[in-house]
Amino acid sequence: MSKSVLITGASRGIGLETAKKFLFPDNDYSTIVLFARKSDDFVSAVQWLEEHNAHGKSIVVREVDVGEREALRTAIVSVYQEVGNVDLLVNNAGYTNPVPLQQVDFEDFERTIAVNLYAPFTLVQELLHLGNKFDCIVNIASTAGINGRSGWLTYSASKAAVINMSSVMREELEIYGTRVICISPGRTATALRRVLAPEEDPSTIMQPGHVAEVIEMLSSPVGRFVDSENLVIRQ
Numbered sequence: 001m002s003k004s005v006l007i008t009g010a011s012r013g014i015g016l017e018t019a020k021k022f023l024f025p026d027n028d029y030s031t032i033v034l035f036a037r038k039s040d041d042f043v044s045a046v047q048w049l050e051e052h053n054a055h056g057k058s059i060v061v062r063e064v065d066v067g068e069r070e071a072l073r074t075a076i077v078s079v080y081q082e083v084g085n086v087d088l089l090v091n092n093a094g095y096t097n098p099v100p101l102q103q104v105d106f107e108d109f110e111r112t113i114a115v116n117l118y119a120p121f122t123l124v125q126e127l128l129h130l131g132n133k134f135d136c137i138v139n140i141a142s143t144a145g146i147n148g149r150s151g152w153l154t155y156s157a158s159k160a161a162v163i164n165m166s167s168v169m170r171e172e173l174e175i176y177g178t179r180v181i182c183i184s185p186g187r188t189a190t191a192l193r194r195v196l197a198p199e200e201d202p203s204t205i206m207q208p209g210h211v212a213e214v215i216e217m218l219s220s221p222v223g224r225f226v227d228s229e230n231l232v233i234r235q
């Protein structure tokens with residue numbers, strides 16, 4: 001059976017590693033849809049994936065800022081027209097700008113919520129409106145959404161909301177046979193982590209490929225036996 005996976009934030013980090021997990025095996029996923037903003041990173045990532053596409057899968061790319069609601073909606077419609085049903089959605093794109101409370105710029109707070117919370121909501125709602133039937137939705141929250149951290153107000157608040165939104169989605173979409181998974185990774189060696197903890201040695205913490213491996217397992221049939229309402233992944 002031919003299935004499609006859509007991954008946001010696919011230009012690097014956890015998103016790119018997740019794309020590799022679905023590209024490499026000769027499995028049911030014959031279409032890999034990748035969202036990220038236009039950047040050299042994204043061009044290089046797509047080129048690398050195309051060069052390692054041993055099973056001739058269809059790689060569909062949209063350069064889109066998921067924090068821009070209308071642009072995101074346009075991209076969703078065009079993807080649905082091109083590939084049809086999205087069986088697995090991995091809501092991975094994330095943004096943070098950690099500053100103390102007094103320095104939070106409201107527009108930046110709005111942007112954090114737009115990218116981290118409204119974008120996954122919009123992807124799910126728009127696709128449902130188009131008639132999409134998901135097998136599985138994976139929302140990437142964070143341990144910062146479970147316990148707020150000093151200096152991370154906007155990010156922690158956005159991820160707490162992702163955890164709660166996921167629980168509601170999980171209940172509401174169960175009748176359609178959709179599994180909604182929420183994972184909360186801890187420290188993972190990516191560009192986003194460098195923004196949050198610039199002094200840290202990335203070789204001492206979890207790597208993005210580890211998180212991608214967990215996403216692959218959870219979204220596979222055996223994943224239904226794991227309690228993934230808000231699964232914490234950390235070393």
Ligand SMILES: NC(=O)c1ccc[n+]([C@@H]2O[C@H](COP(=O)([O-])OP(=O)(O)OC[C@H]3O[C@@H](n4cnc5c(N)ncnc54)[C@H](OP(=O)(O)O)[C@@H]3O)[C@@H](O)[C@H]2O)c1
Nearest residue numbers: 009010011013014037065066093094142187188190191192
């Ligand atoms: N690293 C950690 O320690 C950690 C821990 C817990 C949770 N997480 C979560 O894991 C997810 C992936 O992050 P990562 O750690 O892999 O960081 P990363 O390497 O910096 O990747 C972030 C991805 O999100 C994309 N993105 C950011 N803003 C975007 C926007 N407005 N529109 C479209 N794409 C956007 C980036 O693409 P472009 O910038 O190229 O558009 C990039 O592909 C995030 O949701 C993050 O919050 C990370």
